[in-house]
Amino acid sequence: MPDLQGEAGAALTSEESADEQHTAPTKQKRPSAQLIALLVGVAVVGYGLDQATKAWASNSLDPARPKQLVGSLLQLRLTHNPGAAFSIATNATWVLTIVAAAVIVATIFFARRLRSKPWACALGLLIGGALGNLTDRFVRAPGGGKGHVVDFLELPHWPIFNVADCCVVTAACLIALLAFLGIGIDGRRAGDDKTDSPESTKDADV
Template identity: 85%
Template sequence: MLALLVVVAVCCYTLDQVTKALASAKLDPMRPKHVIGSLLQLHLTNNPGAAFSIATNATWVLTIIASVVILATIFIARRLRSKPWACALGLLIGGALGNLTDRFVRPPGGGRGHVVDFLELPHWPIFNVADCCVVTAACLIALLAFLGIGIDGRRAADRTGSGTPTAGGDSE
């Protein structure tokens, strides 16, 4: 399962970095390009904060949070035995690493760099592929938790006992 996690993370990270490089090279921040009418536009921005421009003056905090998320996810992944969880954690690591890379390599750098955003939907903040990966990971993690599927691939009832009586006696 770790191999699947790594493949998903590398694919997400690569797609994110390639699309950011293309957006930075080809888009003019002052002239958004319509892709699907007004539904999807390519609109280049450099975001010093998080979604909805939250924490624009605390970029270093976002850098620390992303670093902790990545490290904690890697630590949790050692118990990984589930393909859906491998995909979810791969998406999370790939997306977090994509934006974390921007924080270090884009101006002003040093963990305070601005993240390249370029995808715009109506009535929504401009975002990037890494953001899509993180949000998809969060949704998948929430779904897996709701279904009671653990990182080891077993359902909660299987890990704790189903609570049903056995042929020889009581359940407890």
């Protein structure tokens, strides 16, 4: 006579095991070396361009004599800005220093979930730009976190800015675009299946 109780118990155990495997949280993989290299590369290029152009501007430009680069559309005018990007909050230098450091730390923290090349570029630009202006806070007069940032690019009816500002603004626009498109930092689009399929373990191209 068949052992119905034994068969039923085995079937129940098998179903419970399958449910546990389905509902168990999948272990989040670390970003690939390629994505980390892309993020670091973008950050290094942005930071290097910012510091190199600031050094050139400080040594070559006269604050009293601006130079036209593209006619009246783009001029080179050397200034030292105690505020944030585009001369915002000029009386809160220490606060801006703390905010810039917090942005860098938070960006590095969120990069642990990185699975998207566009997000790698955005975070790299953000780190490079924030670190570029943060460097000025400590190495330029008066120093000690209160240093004035070198700005030298001027557009008509627009505050004077630098390459670091361009990096930060570009990163913000790219992040806003990715959010609008519903692309998360892990490369998934809003509404995608969250199961750990073979395709989901690969680096996203979006």
